C-alpha cells in the first residue's frame with residue numbers, strides 16, 4: 186500500500202459502496218473534511234456520528250473522493266447536486282431521474298459525476314478525482330472526460346486541516362457541523378426543514394451565513410445544502426422540537442418581558458441567543 190498523500194485544507198465529497206451482501210451495491214454520497222475519520226463513523230453507525238442511511242447496513246467502502254473544493258459551501262453544493270442530479274438545473278437536460286436498467290447504482294453515480302465535472306461552476310474548479318479503492322476504478326466514458334486541468338489519482342489521503350479536530354472526538358459520539366467541521370453537541374444543532382436534507386450545523390454557523398450586514402438576528406436564507414428557503418423562526422422551532430407540532434408554537438409569555446416560551450414543553454428559551462425575531466432595528 187502506498188504512503189498516504191497529505192492534503193491541506195481538505196474539502197471532499199465521497200462515494201461509499203456497500204459490501205454487506207444484504208445491501209450490496211448500494212451507494213451513498215457524503216461530504217467530509219476527513220475521509221479516514223468519516224468512513225469509521227459510517228461503519229460504526231449513528232452513535233458514532235454516521236448517517237442514518239448507512240447505519241446498520243455496513244460495512245461500507247469509501248471507493249472514491251473528489252477534493253480540491255475552495256470551501257465547505259462549494260463542496261456541499263457539489264454533494265447535493267451529485268445526490269440529486271434531477272433537481273440540479275445544470276444537469277436538467279440529461280434526464281437523470283432514474284437509474285437506467287443497464288446501469289448499476291454505482292455506474293450511474295460515476296456517470297453523473299462525469300457529467301457534473303463538465304458543467305459550471307464545477308468545470309472551473311481545480312478538482313482532484315481520487316480513487317481510494319483501486320479495484321472499484323471506473324473509466325469515464327471517452328466522450329465525457331473532465332476538463333484537462335483536473336487531476337486523476339489513486340491511493341489513500343491524509344488531511345491536514347488548519348482547524349484542528351480533537352482526536353478524542355473521533356472515537357466518541359461525534360457529530361460534525363457541516364459548515365465549520367467542528368464538534369457539534371445536540372444542544373446547538375440545527376437541521377434543515379427539508380427532511381431529505383442532511384444539513385447539520387451550529388446555530389451560529391448558519392446564522393453567520395444568513396446574516397446580512399447590519400442585522401443582528403437572521404430572518405431567512407437558503408439552505409447551503411439543498412437551496413430550500415428557510416425562515417429562521419422555523420429553524421429554531423424545529424430545533425426546539427415544536428416545528429409543525431403546534432400551531433402557535435412560539436408564544437410570548439405574559440409577564441411583560443420578552444421571554445419567548447415554547448408552548449409545547451413550556452421550556453424557557455434563552456433570551457439572549459437567536460430565538461427572538463428582532464426585526465425592528467434596535
Ligand SMILES: [Zn+2]
Pocket residue numbers: 362363364365366367386387390
Ligand atoms: Zn459550525
Ligand SMILES: [Zn+2]
Pocket residue numbers: 377378379382383384408409410411412413
Ligand atoms: Zn437543506
